[in-house]
Amino acid sequence: QSYLVESGGGLVQPGGSLRLSCTASGLRFDYYTIGWFRQAPGKEREGVSCINSSGGTRHYVDSVKGRFTISRNNANNTVSLQMNSLKPEDTAVYYCAARPFDQCPSVPRSSNYPNWGRGTQVTVSS
Numbered sequence: 001q002s003y004l005v006e007s008g009g010g011l012v013q014p015g016g017s018l019r020l021s022c023t024a025s026g027l028r029f030d031y032y033t034i035g036w037f038r039q040a041p042g043k044e045r046e047g048v049s050c051i052n053s054s055g056g057t058r059h060y061v062d063s064v065k066g067r068f069t070i071s072r073n074n075a076n077n078t079v080s081l082q083m084n085s086l087k088p089e090d091t092a093v094y095y096c097a098a099r100p101f102d103q104c105p106s107v108p109r110s111s112n113y114p115n116w117g118r119g120t121q122v123t124v125s126s
Contacts, residue, residue: 009120022096035108038092
């Protein structure tokens with residue numbers, strides 16, 4: 001059985017930074033595309049970013065372009081999301097998810113990802 005575990009969430013002031021990590025086990029990590037999603041209270045889950053299995057293709061939702069950077073380390077089964085210049089509207093539970101093979105053609109859609117972590121809370125507030 002596969003597991004994805006997110007870490008690195010917390011409370012940060014506007015303009016601050018956080019680095020989220022997603023660590024996987026129970027799957028052949030370098031065969032999987034990883035996506036980051038977020039869900040704010042009362043809103044639908046939103047695709048934030050994805051990175052393909054090799055790390056050569058990345059996509060971001062427009063609202064985070066230039067502020068967030070996704071990266072992966074296949075040797076450590078880890079994908080990171082560096083979040084800079086955080087805004088209150090970035091407040092949400094952040095989830096990582098996995099889908100097999102090299103499939104990151106655009107901003108990720110949650111329906112395409114069968115494997116999910118439990119999420120980590122990010123709160124941006126003064």
